[in-house]
Amino acid sequence: MLKSYHYEGPLPLGSVVAHNCGAAGLFSNKVNPQVTLIGKEVARLYTLAVNVSGQEPFVIHGNVTSIGRRKMGQQLLAYLRGLQGLASYNEWGSLVGVRPTKLFHKYRDKAPDAASVANWIEAEFSVSPEKLGLLTDIGEFQRPYVDPNIIKDTLVSLYCGIPFCQTHCVYCSFPYGMWQNYGNHNGFIEALECDMDHMAHMVQEHELDVMSLYMGGGTPTILPDLEFERVLAKLSPLVPEGREFTVEAGRPDSVTPEKINTMVRHEVNRISINPQTMQDAILARIGRGHTAQDIDDLYQYVKRHTSLAVNMDFIAGLPEQTDRDMTENMDYICRSLPENVTIHTLALKKGSPLYESHMQQRLPNEEQVRHMVNVARERLETAGYRPYYLYRQQYMTGQLENIGYTLEGHACDYNIRMMEERQSVLSMGPGSSSKWMRAPEFRQKKQHMPKDVDVYIRTIEQLLDKRSALCKSFWEVV
Ligand SMILES: C[S@@+](CC[C@H](N)C(=O)[O-])C[C@H]1O[C@@H](n2cnc3c(N)ncnc32)[C@H](O)[C@@H]1O
Ligand code: SF4
Incomplete structure (x- = not known):
């Protein structure tokens, strides 16, 4: 190879x-x-x-x-x-971009119907009928979220990133650090508070209409109770009543009843609880630090005590994962029926421990992973879920895709708008990126916060001055 x-x-x-x-x-x-x-x-x-x-x-x-x-x-x-002895293209043809639905929307804006866009994509990129069907189905579902005749410039999504975890999952290239190894917790929270205060000021000054706020990471729930409360107390007022407020609570080993209470008190309405897979041996192998039972205990607790909508992330293609494991995962989902399920295909990422590990030899092959993804899709659709957003990453097994599924009426607004890049996203926290976008071109101005937490803390004032200037130049020219 x-x-x-x-x-x-x-x-x-x-x-x-x-x-x-x-x-x-x-x-x-x-x-x-x-x-x-x-x-x-x-x-x-x-x-x-x-x-x-x-x-x-x-x-x-x-x-x-x-x-x-x-x-x-x-x-x-x-x-x-x-x-490498492979056919010229796989089922996605020569379409190699991360956001196939974004391409769909670009042409759909000018086309009379979805079928003519599908025909063009098929002719240009040799995409298979099955993937074209998926793309068209998701694209049409998303139109009300992305149609340039409907969306306004002042509609924004907000993001807050907490760049810490408590262990490093082997497949993941994400975390910038382990919370327990970082020495300046208070400096980080204080800088983030300045960032959140500044965001409140931007929202007010430019009369922004906040559709959703997503607190992600990393692992936001790694913050101790007091710090978690301090951050949510600043984020909550940014979200107008009735709008989407999501907290990534993916690792049950970091979530306590106290943190669930804090979320409910601050009017969070969606969380993610992420099994990745439901077999303890695989969970231990990939460094998750929780069991399948921990996932279910947290899910049952949340459903018993709150009205939070729940998303669950899974990965197809983990070391030694089989079809049977994926079937078991879907059995669990069909019994539990969380509002959203996201099926990722394993991507081999350069910054991840897996990239350097002998475990790579124990990964299921392309055909096996394709089968797992298909099993998941069939089971989820039979149980009443529909695919509602889609993206791809480089180095995914078989160059497949990640698909977000939803039960009716529960699609995550933030996920769609963030992926389709048709609405501005303003972001807080180290490593986060803000993007300013306007119809009809949706060209972007961007600001990246430094990934290094110490640099973020040291330069927060200059970073916020720059954000003020970018907001001013974008909204004051309208
Ligand atoms: C940014 S991560 C944050 C999730 C959260 N910290 C957790 O671990 O539960 C979002 C999701 O991306 C998926 N993911 C991360 N790395 C991946 C990889 N290399 N291949 C496929 N999916 C991946 C996982 O399903 C994960 O839950
Ligand atoms: S998957 Fe989540 S918990 Fe695991 S290292 Fe990545 S961000 Fe952290």
Whole structure:
């Protein structure tokens, strides 16, 4: 199998190379890459030379346009897959982007109906009828959330990120640190309080209409009771009555009845409780720090004592996970019926412990994972769930997808709007990103908060000044 590549050449072509090498399972690596790609631009024409040891160089030409780059990417993907004994494309064809529904909406804005968009996507990207059906179904469901004739500039989603966990799950590249190892808890909470106060000021000054607030991470519920209360007390007033307020409570080993009470008191209305899978041996293997029973205990507690809507995340493709395990997971879901379920396909991420681990040899293969994803879909649809949002990541097993399912009337507004990138998202906390977007182009202005918590604390005033300036330039030109 080919594992590594290195590219040199013009930047716009580099982005196409990165997407397609990623879709073929290759990671960027300067040191001893198995595939070297050299791009050149001469007289509005690109040339891309692909060198693999033992093979004649493969040369691709294309115009210096987005269509030219796309066609070159398609040839590159087919070539790299061919070298690995795979068919030119899988069921997603040559569609390698993270947000296929975003592409659907871009063309749906101008098309008379969904069928003509599906026909165009099929012709351009050779997507299978099954994936086209999924894309169209989800796309049409989402139209009221993303139709440029309906959405307003001042409609925003808010995000607050807590970049700490208590253990590092082997598949995850996310956490910036372990809460118990971090020395300046109070400095972090104080900086976050400034961030939240500033957000309240922005919402008021620009008369923003907050649709939803998502407190994610990391593991927000890792905060001790007092700090959790301090943060929720500042977030809650940002959410107008009746709007969506979600807290990621994915790790039951970090959630206490006191924290559930705090959430209810501050009018949180949705949480995530994330099994990933329901077999204790796998949970231990992937470093979750909780059992299947802990998941169910927390779920039963929440359903008995609160009216919170619950999402549950699962991953298909974990080390030594089988079809039977996925069937068992879905048996649990069909008995428990949480409002939302998200089925992820394992993505091998560079910053994750799994990337460096011998456990990689124990991962189920592409066909097995595809089967698990299909089992989940059939069981969920039979139980009354429908798919409502979709995204893909690089290095997913089989280049499949992640799908969010919902029972009727419970789709998560934040997930749809964040994924489709048609509404501004203002974010608080280290490592979070704000994006300002306006119809009809939905071009983005962005601000990234530093991932390093100490840098975030040290520079919070400058960061907030910059956010003020970006908000002013965006909303005051309307
Ligand atoms: C940002 S994580 C936060 C979830 C929360 N901290 C938890 O662990 O329950 C959101 C979800 O992404 C999924 N996820 C994270 N890393 C993944 C990977 N490498 N492959 C597939 N899914 C992944 C997991 O299902 C996880 O619950
Ligand atoms: S999956 Fe969740 S708990 Fe595990 S390391 Fe990633 S963010 Fe932390």
